[in-house]
Amino acid sequence: MDLKDKLISSFMAFENNVDVENPVHDVRMEAIKNFEEKGFPSKKEEAWKYTSLNSLQKIDFSIFPKEENTIEYKDVKRYFLHEIDTYKIVFIDGIYSSYLSETTHDGVDICLMSAALTKPMYKQVIDVYFNKVASKEESLTTLNTAFSKEGAYIYIPKNKMPKKPIEILHFATGNEAALMLQPRNLIVVEENAEVQIIERHQSLTSNEVLTNSVTEIFAAENGIVDYYKIQNDAPESSLIDNTYINQKGKSVVKVHTFSFGGKLTRNNLNFYQNGEYIDSTMKGVTILGDKQHVDHHSLVHHIEPNCESHQDYKGIYGDGSTGVFNGKIIVDKIAQKTNAFQQNNNILISDKATINTKPQLEIFADDVKCSHGCTIGQLDEDALFYLQSRGIPKKEARALLMYAFANNVLESVRIPELKIRINKLIAEKLGVNLGFDL
Amino acid sequence: MLKITDLHAQVEDKEILKGINLEVKAGEVHAIMGPNGSGKSTLASVIAGKEEFEVTEGSVALDGENLEDIAPEERAHKGIFLSFQYPVEIPGVSVTNFMKTAINESRKAKGLDDMPANEMLKMIREKSELLEIDRKFLSRSLNEGFSGGEKKRNEIFQMAMLEPKVAILDETDSGLDIDALRIVANGVNKLKSKDNAVIVITHYQRLLDYIVPDFVHVLYNGKIVKSGGKELAMELEEKGYDWLKQEAAV
Numbered sequence: 001m002d003l004k005d006k007l008i009s010s011f012m013a014f015e016n017n018v019d020v021e022n023p024v025h026d027v028r029m030e031a032i033k034n035f036e037e038k039g040f041p042s043k044k045e046e047a048w049k050y051t052s053l054n055s056l057q058k059i060d061f062s063i064f065p066k067e068e069n070t071i072e073y074k075d076v077k078r079y080f081l082h083e084i085d086t087y088k089i090v091f092i093d094g095i096y097s098s099y100l101s102e103t104t105h106d107g108v109d110i111c112l113m114s115a116a117l118t119k120p121m122y123k124q125v126i127d128v129y130f131n132k133v134a135s136k137e138e139s140l141t142t143l144n145t146a147f148s149k150e151g152a153y154i155y156i157p158k159n160k161m162p163k164k165p166i167e168i169l170h171f172a173t174g175n176e177a178a179l180m181l182q183p184r185n186l187i188v189v190e191e192n193a194e195v196q197i198i199e200r201h202q203s204l205t206s207n208e209v210l211t212n213s214v215t216e217i218f219a220a221e222n223g224i225v226d227y228y229k230i231q232n233d234a235p236e237s238s239l240i241d242n243t244y245i246n247q248k249g250k251s252v253v254k255v256h257t258f259s260f261g262g263k264l265t266r267n268n269l270n271f272y273q274n275g276e277y278i279d280s281t282m283k284g285v286t287i288l289g290d291k292q293h294v295d296h297h298s299l300v301h302h303i304e305p306n307c308e309s310h311q312d313y314k315g316i317y318g319d320g321s322t323g324v325f326n327g328k329i330i331v332d333k334i335a336q337k338t339n340a341f342q343q344n345n346n347i348l349i350s351d352k353a354t355i356n357t358k359p360q361l362e363i364f365a366d367d368v369k370c371s372h373g374c375t376i377g378q379l380d381e382d383a384l385f386y387l388q389s390r391g392i393p394k395k396e397a398r399a400l401l402m403y404a405f406a407n408n409v410l411e412s413v414r415i416p417e418l419k420i421r422i423n424k425l426i427a428e429k430l431g432v433n434l435g436f437d438l
Numbered sequence: 439m440l441k442i443t444d445l446h447a448q449v450e451d452k453e454i455l456k457g458i459n460l461e462v463k464a465g466e467v468h469a470i471m472g473p474n475g476s477g478k479s480t481l482a483s484v485i486a487g488k489e490e491f492e493v494t495e496g497s498v499a500l501d502g503e504n505l506e507d508i509a510p511e512e513r514a515h516k517g518i519f520l521s522f523q524y525p526v527e528i529p530g531v532s533v534t535n536f537m538k539t540a541i542n543e544s545r546k547a548k549g550l551d552d553m554p555a556n557e558m559l560k561m562i563r564e565k566s567e568l569l570e571i572d573r574k575f576l577s578r579s580l581n582e583g584f585s586g587g588e589k590k591r592n593e594i595f596q597m598a599m600l601e602p603k604v605a606i607l608d609e610t611d612s613g614l615d616i617d618a619l620r621i622v623a624n625g626v627n628k629l630k631s632k633d634n635a636v637i638v639i640t641h642y643q644r645l646l647d648y649i650v651p652d653f654v655h656v657l658y659n660g661k662i663v664k665s666g667g668k669e670l671a672m673e674l675e676e677k678g679y680d681w682l683k684q685e686a687a688v
Contacts, residue, residue, distance in 0.1 A: 381490065383526040389486050390536075390596065391514035391544040400531065400539070404579075407530030423530075 003057040003180075004039050007143065008032065010063040014147060024117050024148075027131050031145035038139035050324045050356045051266055051295040056238055059208050061180035063147075065093040069173045071204070073100060079202050080167060083417040086198075087166040089152045093173055094181045096150065100169075108162050113151035113184055125155055129188055133216050133246040133272060141242045141268075144214040148184035151213075156193040158220075165196040165415055172237070174205025185215040189223040189251075196226045196415060203234040215243045219251035221275065226254050226414055232261040232425060235290065242268045249275030249304075256413060258422055259286040259294045260429050270299040273335075276306045284313040285406045285422075287429040288321035288353075295324035302335040302365075311342040314409050316402050316430070317353035328360040329370060336365050342372040347379060347405060349398075399432035406430075439464045439635050440485070440604045444496035447484045454480045456660035457496065462604065465632040469646055469671060470639045472657035473679045478639045479523060481657065482608045485637075486520040487513045500604065514540075515547040517603030521593040521610050528580040533592060534562060536580045537599050544600070565598040569625045586613030594625045605629075606637045611645035623648030643675035658686050 001009075011032050018025060040057055041048040069092050080088065087110045090100035096112055103111045109122075116122040117130070131148075135141045152168045172179055189195050203209045219225050231239060239262055245253055259265055271280040286294050300309040315323045325344045346355045359372040379401050387397035406426050413419040426432075440462040447455040454477045462468050472478050484491050485498055487510035498505045500516055508516075528536065542552045553561075566576060569591050581589055590610050597605050607626065611619055626649050630636060638649055646654075646668065654670040655662045658679070663686045664670065674682075 380526070382524075383528070385483075385486075385488050385490075385510060386522060386526040387528075388510035389514055389518075389520050389522075390540040390600065391511050391547070392540055393511045393543060394509065396539075396543065397511075401528070404528045404530045410530070 003061060007063060008036055011146060018149060019118065022118065024126065024130065028146045028148065031142040034136065034142040035139050035146060041139055047297060051293065056210055056264065059178050061178045061210055062176040063180055065095065065176055065179060068095055069093050069175050071171060071173060076171060079169060079200060081198060081418055081421065085164050087162060087164060088169065089166065090169045091150065091183065092171050093175065093179060094150060094183065108157065108160050109153065109155040110162060110166055111153050113153045113186060114149055116153040116186065117149065125188060129186060129216065129218055133218065133244040134214055140212055140240055141214055144182045144184055144212050144242065147182045151184040154187045154195060156189045156195050158190040159192045161194040165198060168197065168199045170201045170211065172203040172209040174203065174207040176207065178208035181209065181211045183211070183213045187215065187217045189219045189225055191220045192222045194224040198228045198230065198418065200230040201233055201239055203237040206234060206236050209237040212240045213242065217243065217245040217253065219247045219253050221249045221251065223251040228418060229255070229257045231257065231259040231265050234261065235263055237262050238264040240266045243270065245271045247271065247273050247275060247278045247280060250277045251275070252279040254281040254412060257284040259284065260425060262292065265294045267296045271309065272301045273303050273307045276304050278307040280309040281412065282311045283409045283412060285409050285426065286315040286323055287406060287426065288323060289318040290321060292321045297326045299328045300340065302331040302338045302340065305334060305336045305338070307335065308339040309341065312409055313344045314406050315346040315355060316349060316406060317346065317355055318349045320352040323355040325357040326360060331363040331365050331368050331370065333364040336367045338365060338368040340368070340370040344374040346376045347402065348376060399430045402430045403427055403432045439501060441499045445484065445493065445498060446495035447480060447491045447493050449491050454660055455484065458662055460655065460662065462635045462637060464635055466653065467630065467636045467638065467649060467651045469651035469654045470637060470657055471641065471654060471671065471674055476657045477660045478657050479608055482520055482606045482639055485606060486510055486518055515544050519597050519600055519602030519605045521597060521605065521607045523609040523612065525581045525589045525593055527582045529582045531580050532577050533580055534576045537562065537596065541599060561599065565595055568598055568628055569595045570621050571595055587615060587618035590614055590622055591618060594622050598625060598629055602634065604635050604637065606639065608639045609641070611640055611642065619645065620648060643671045646671045656682055658682060
């Protein structure tokens with residue numbers, strides 16, 4: 001049985017464990033219908049031209065873990081931003097781990113999707129926001145919607161800000177030979193509210209894992225969201241991340257994506273600007289080796305006038321790794337005075353590495369500033385000579401230059417401890433012995 | 439100390455240096471002047487070991503050792519320093535951390551342990567004071583957003599830290615206002631000793647008012663066409679290069 005059939009037949013088993021009377025279930029049923037019709041995307045589709053899901057579909061993934069698993073904090077401590085105090089929403093093989101988590105209802109809700117989807121006190125929020133910005137057409141998103149049951153639920157009321165950043169962590173234990181996970185997150189930030197979130201998926205063994213995640217983010221007027229995605233998973237793990245962001249006037253949303261690991265990673269990052277004076281920022285650092293594959297597909301839809309978007313993606317590709325960057329910007333006719341910037345710079349450090357980069361601009365307004373640029377190159381020889389002439393050997397000099405190239409994106413990271421972590425990860429990935437503390 | 443013998447060098451089949459002879463002894467300051475495109479910067483890069491340039495004939499030797507096939511970093515370890523005309527920007531690496539890396543790599547090459555942190559800090563403090571460099575400046579990313587003057591001052595700061603035997607200053611005066619020029623020249627003068635040597639590459643005589651050369655050489659069309667004392671620089675300032683071009687053409 002192929003993966004699609006398995007998923008569809010699993011849906012019936014899934015229904016035994018959820019409240020089918022809940023209106024949310026109507027949404028799920030619509031969604032599974034869409035997925036059944038469309039199936040997994042194939043390379044024939046333009047948006048999937050460079051990323052194939054064929055080999056993943058041949059793997060016999062368990063759709064539900066057979067049992068609840070536990071892990072010790074000391075064994076996974078390094079995956080947390082343990083240098084500082086954080087709220088934590090932790091899942092082990094898709095199941096919430098209260099032992100590793102730290103949630104709150106103190107003025108803000110930082111808790112679970114399973115609670116939000118079932119308890120009456122959250123009904124109002126769910127009715128307004130659940131599945132409202134996520135695509136109802138895109139097959140993988142609808143696949144996630146069909147199985148939506150668990151994930152992070154974060155609600156920040158007007159004028160509030162949680163005392164500390166929130167970490168969302170998904171661990172896979174490897175107790176299943178191959179496991180498919182479908183977390184569903186909902187993040188609502190009301191007027192003048194603010195939140196910082198770090199998301200990470202981490203497999204703890206070499207068993208196959210496929211995560212198909214959907215995150216919906218709503219930022220109301222003057223809301224601020226900083227979202228950091230750390231993608232440094234094991235070589236047998238694949239991630240399809242579908243993130244949908246709906247912004248209202250004067251809100252500021254920044255998403256940083258750090259892609260350093262995993263087998264196949266696809267980021268579908270979609271911004272919808274439903275208001276004026278909105279700022280949307282997407283930044284990414286991708287450092288790959290072996291046969292790793294990362295595909296960044298971004299969309300910014302400028303729907304109203306006077307908004308900005310900034311995209312800055314940097315990639316370093318070694319060995320036989322492949323990268324894709326497809327940045328789509330739509331500026332509607334009424335969205336005058338839009339400022340949209342897009343930059344994608346890549347360095348190939350191996351003859352066998354590949355990058356496919358494509359800006360896609362659809363501009364219907366006439367008074368806008370849109371710029372885009374992509375570069376693919378090797379390291380600057382003059383810069384290399386400069387470092388060598390100071391006594392730094394070629395290998396170290398190369399690494400230091402790549403570090404500097406990637407590091408540039410980190411300026412906008414607002415959690416200092418996280419910035420240092422990422423700095424160190426970049427240095428480690430590039431084999432730079434910095435010889436100094438950051 | 440540095441001996442250049444019949445040096446020919448080319449880039450992509452175009453010969454730029456066409457037989458240069460120059461001997462620089464410890465304690466000396468040499469100025470190399472010449473019009474644009476005469477090969478001044480190429481000479482500096484070839485001495486420092488830039489791979490883009492191919493040495494087709496002749497040699498560069500430091501303390502009797504031929505530097506042929508020696509990588510730029512090893513030349514640096516042996517005591518060659520080049521102050522760049524256009525220093526490269528390295529975001530994310532502070533001036534201090536860059537110097538720590540450079541010094542410790544050099545020590546590693548000599549079989550020494552890393553310089554102890556307190557010693558390093560003391561050295562950084564002393565040398566930055568010498569060049570009137572502000573503390574805050576040292577924590578900024580290397581050359582990123584630096585003004586022309588800051589970049590050059592930073593180059594001489596690096597020279598002070600690395601304590602080379604032979605320092606080549608490539609157009610260090612370009613882009614400097616008179617105050618920055620004075621600071622840079624003062625720094626170089628304080629670093630001068632009977633055990634090291636300085637080669638100043640410049641268009642103009644201006645810098646030589648501050649760093650007084652023992653010898654002045656005029657490079658034209660890949661060759662040294664005239665050598666003399668510091669009065670030659672004055673003569674060039676007054677008369678320009680044309681008379682030398684004519685002399686060379688004869």
